[in-house]
Amino acid sequence: MENPVIQALLTRRSVRRYLDKPLDSQVMEAVLKAGTYAPTGRGLQSPTIVAVENPEDRRAVQELNQKARGFDSDPYYGAPAILLVFTDSERNTGVEDASCVLTAMMVAAHALGAASCWIHGEKEMFELPEGKALLEKWGLPANLRGVGSLAIGYADGPAPQPKPRKEGYVIRI
Secondary structure (H helix, E strand, O other), X not given: OOOHHHHHHHHOOEOOOEOOOOOOHHHHHHHHHHHHOOXXXXXXXXXXXXXXXXXXXXXXXXXXXXXXXXXXXXXXXXXXXXXXXXXXXXXXXXXXXXXXXXXXXXXXXXXXXOEEEEEOOHHHHOOOHHHHHHHHHOOOOOOEEEEEEEEEEOEOOOOOOOOOOOOOOOOOO
C-alpha cells in the first residue's frame, strides 16, 4: 500500500553520524510540533520537550550523559541538537506518553529530510546533582523525570539498511 506516512514509518532509521549543520528552523519547529500532538494518557500531555540547540548547553548535556552512562565518546553522535523528553514523575503513563512523543518526532524528522537517533540515559542523568542543576538553570520543575532524547540533525552519509524482520513478530489470531 502506497502512503507517505507508512513509507516514513518503514524507511526511518537511527542515524549515528551527523553533519555539522544546524537544522532548518522550520524543520525544527515542525518536528517539535509533531511531538506535541503525540498521544498521551487521558490526553493530559504530561511530557515536556526541551530542545537543546546552543553549543554550551549541548556540551553540558553530552557530559552529563557520559557521566551517567560511563561513556567517553559523544553519546549524541555529533548531532547539532538534542531533544530531551521529560515527564511529570507523578503521571502513571508518563514513560509511555514520552515514548510516543519521541517516536512522533523521529518519524516527523525523517519525513522532513532530517535524521535522528533515540538516546537513553536521561532518567539517570537528571537524577544526578548536575542534572538537577540543569533543570533549575532552565527554569524547569524538579519533579520532571528524564525518559529519553533524540540526537537530531542532517545525516552525514546514507541511512543504514533495515535488518530483516524476525520470524513470529506478528501473530494474528
